[in-house]
Amino acid sequence: MKAKGKTWKFGDDINTDEIIPARYLNTSDPNELARHCMEDADPDFMKKAAPGDIIVAGSNFGCGSSREHAPIALKAAKISCVIARSFARIFYRNSINIGFPIVESPEAADDIRPGDELEVDFDNGVIRNATSGKEYAAKPFPPFMKEIIEKGGLMNTIKSKR
Amino acid sequence: MGMTITEKILAAHAGVGRVEPGELIDAKIDLALGNDITAPIAIREFRALGVKGVFDREKIALVADHFTPNKDIMSAEQVKILRDFSREQGIVHFYDTGRVGVEHALLPELGLARPGMLIIGADSHTCTYGGLGAFSTGVGSTDLAAVMATGSLWFKVPESMKFIFRGKLGRYVTAKDLILFTIGDIGVDGALYRAMEFAGDTIDALTVEGRLTMANMAIEAGGKNGIFAADEKALAYVQSRTSLPFTVFASDPDAAYVDVREYDATKIEPLVSAPHLPENTKPARENGTTIDQVVIGSCTNGRIEDLRLAAEVLKGKTAHRDVRLIIIPATQEVYQTAMKEGLFDVFLAAEAAISAPTCGPCLGGHMGILAEGERCVATTNRNFVGRMGHPRSEVYLASPAVAAASAVLGRIGHPDELT
Numbered sequence: 229m230k231a232k233g234k235t236w237k238f239g240d241d242i243n244t245d246e247i248i249p250a251r252y253l254n255t256s257d258p259n260e261l262a263r264h265c266m267e268d269a270d271p272d273f274m275k276k277a278a279p280g281d282i283i284v285a286g287s288n289f290g291c292g293s294s295r296e297h298a299p300i301a302l303k304a305a306k307i308s309c310v311i312a313r314s315f316a317r318i319f320y321r322n323s324i325n326i327g328f329p330i331v332e333s334p335e336a337a338d339d340i341r342p343g344d345e346l347e348v349d350f351d352n353g354v355i356r357n358a359t360s361g362k363e364y365a366a367k368p369f370p371p372f373m374k375e376i377i378e379k380g381g382l383m384n385t386i387k388s389k390r
Numbered sequence: 391m392g393m394t395i396t397e398k399i400l401a402a403h404a405g406v407g408r409v410e411p412g413e414l415i416d417a418k419i420d421l422a423l424g425n426d427i428t429a430p431i432a433i434r435e436f437r438a439l440g441v442k443g444v445f446d447r448e449k450i451a452l453v454a455d456h457f458t459p460n461k462d463i464m465s466a467e468q469v470k471i472l473r474d475f476s477r478e479q480g481i482v483h484f485y486d487t488g489r490v491g492v493e494h495a496l497l498p499e500l501g502l503a504r505p506g507m508l509i510i511g512a513d514s515h516t517c518t519y520g521g522l523g524a525f526s527t528g529v530g531s532t533d534l535a536a537v538m539a540t541g542s543l544w545f546k547v548p549e550s551m552k553f554i555f556r557g558k559l560g561r562y563v564t565a566k567d568l569i570l571f572t573i574g575d576i577g578v579d580g581a582l583y584r585a586m587e588f589a590g591d592t593i594d595a596l597t598v599e600g601r602l603t604m605a606n607m608a609i610e611a612g613g614k615n616g617i618f619a620a621d622e623k624a625l626a627y628v629q630s631r632t633s634l635p636f637t638v639f640a641s642d643p644d645a646a647y648v649d650v651r652e653y654d655a656t657k658i659e660p661l662v663s664a665p666h667l668p669e670n671t672k673p674a675r676e677n678g679t680t681i682d683q684v685v686i687g688s689c690t691n692g693r694i695e696d697l698r699l700a701a702e703v704l705k706g707k708t709a710h711r712d713v714r715l716i717i718i719p720a721t722q723e724v725y726q727t728a729m730k731e732g733l734f735d736v737f738l739a740a741e742a743a744i745s746a747p748t749c750g751p752c753l754g755g756h757m758g759i760l761a762e763g764e765r766c767v768a769t770t771n772r773n774f775v776g777r778m779g780h781p782r783s784e785v786y787l788a789s790p791a792v793a794a795a796s797a798v799l800g801r802i803g804h805p806d807e808l809t
């Protein structure tokens with residue numbers, strides 16, 4: 229599995245209220261949520277971002293509320309993956325559980341610049357920066373989580389074991 | 391090598407004698423919680439799985455607290471999903487308007503959270519029940535769906551950090567100030583993926599409610615759970631509310647911690663956390679910021695002890711003419727007790743609005759939303775951008791004592807400035 233797209237860069241401690249504000253949580257419809265994706269971090273984000281684009285952020289991405297609406301909104305907004313220095317615990321779980329690709333790499337998070345064109349290979353964990361020509365290594369997932377991601381999420385994993 | 395409380399509870403629920411930090415385990419769940427925002431997605435996922443019945447209809451709590459009483463048609467539709475599912479599945483613990491309270495205040499009150507339990511909730515503040523000696527942690531909606539179907543869930547055993555507080559707290563210094571102080575010290579990701587264990591004579595002297603307030607905010611330091619050893623007080627609290635059984639675990643003296651911090655609690659002052667992160671702690675006294683609103687309530691500080699403290703400060707006073715004071719008892723029981731004790735007379739004389747139990751403004755839902763540029767002192771737990779309304783409004787986190795005093799002063803201040 230690979231992702232390819234342009235970088236949108238954000239800072240540290242981007243919380244789930246910024247990814248999808250609570251004022252839109254009276255629905256759980258993915259497409260409706262996608263319309264407001266990242267709205268409180270960057271009000272014009274959905275006007276600017278194209279399908280396949282990649283978010284690169286600092287540490288503790290996805291902190292705050294446990295709302296799964298956050299990775300759902302990013303996935304429905306067709307963001308192909310998030311690369312961060314580190315992820316908040318529940319966001320990490322939620323992303324794996326719904327099969328939304330996230331990549332932890334402090335080196336990549338620090339070095340990549342806004343607008344850089346990236347190629348992420350989830351199989352070998354290599355992030356290639358086509359703009360600068362640099363390559364970064366992502367932390368590999370433990371086999372247990374890899375299985376969940378490969379099966380397309382937790383529910384599919386449970387189904388396959390029944 | 392010994393084990394921490396957290397490790398012992400996880401091992402017991404994974405059916406093994408011992409677990410190590412970093413180990414991935416599959417553990418049995420004693421209680422699973424969802425609310426009107428997170429449960430609809432979990433129910434959708436549960437249905438997609440094609441399972442007929444939930445694993446145990448007595449071990450699931452569905453609490454419609456966020457937008458209660460339903461603020462609009464769309465939120466009413468979300469609650470209806472919970473109601474229909476609860477009827478169909480015979481879910482015992484479904485709570486809606488008139489019976490509902492803010493989930494993390496409600497479950498301990500009902501005796502549903504007890505020492506030694508493994509509790510998960512599709513709500514980040516599920517870590518609250520650590521105040522009673524349970525391992526409890528927030529997860530997502532898909533996790534909740536998986537638990538409703540199978541009764542178990544995967545966990546990575548966290549490393550533990552220990553926070554020891556010593557000494558007697560000064561006047562108007564509360565459990566809220568201790569946890570704000572801790573987050574200010576380690577930062578909003580200072581306990582990322584870790585268990586936060588609290589101990590020391592200051593902690594022993596806290597009420598059970600105070601411990602629930604502290605455990606509630608473990609997530610604001612990135613923590614997986616906050617935990618307190620269940621002592622006599624905790625047992626008395628639980629036994630007064632339920633006859634259901636439970637097991638008490640304690641950390642071994644030689645348990646391993648990645649970090650141990652010791653604090654002199656006598657030096658801690660009433661604090662506020664300034665926008666837009668809970669780690670931005672500052673003394674309330676030196677802060678002259680003018681404010682437009684005060685909210686006293688939420689799963690952090692909406693219990694009876696919190697309202698009593700607010701009433702003590704507000705007695706005989708009126709909120710500043712430029713401040714809207716909103717008081718939200720966290721549950722129906724808190725509401726009734728506050729009324730019986732005459733606290734409402736104090737609040738109404740102070741020109742406060744008293745709301746039915748709800749999360750309401752805490753997450754910018756309803757019942758007290760901020761306009762552009764407005765500032766609010768709140769006893770809640772998050773001061774993120776836009777948390778209580780307009781993206782350019784501000785939330786300052788504080789104890790009920792500081793919040794009540796600030797309401798009267800019209801600016802952030804220390805309760806003793808009123809006397």
Ligand code: SF4
Pocket residue numbers: 456492493494513515688689690748749752753770771
């Ligand atoms: S009171 Fe606030 S923090 Fe607590 S459960 Fe409700 S929305 Fe979440």
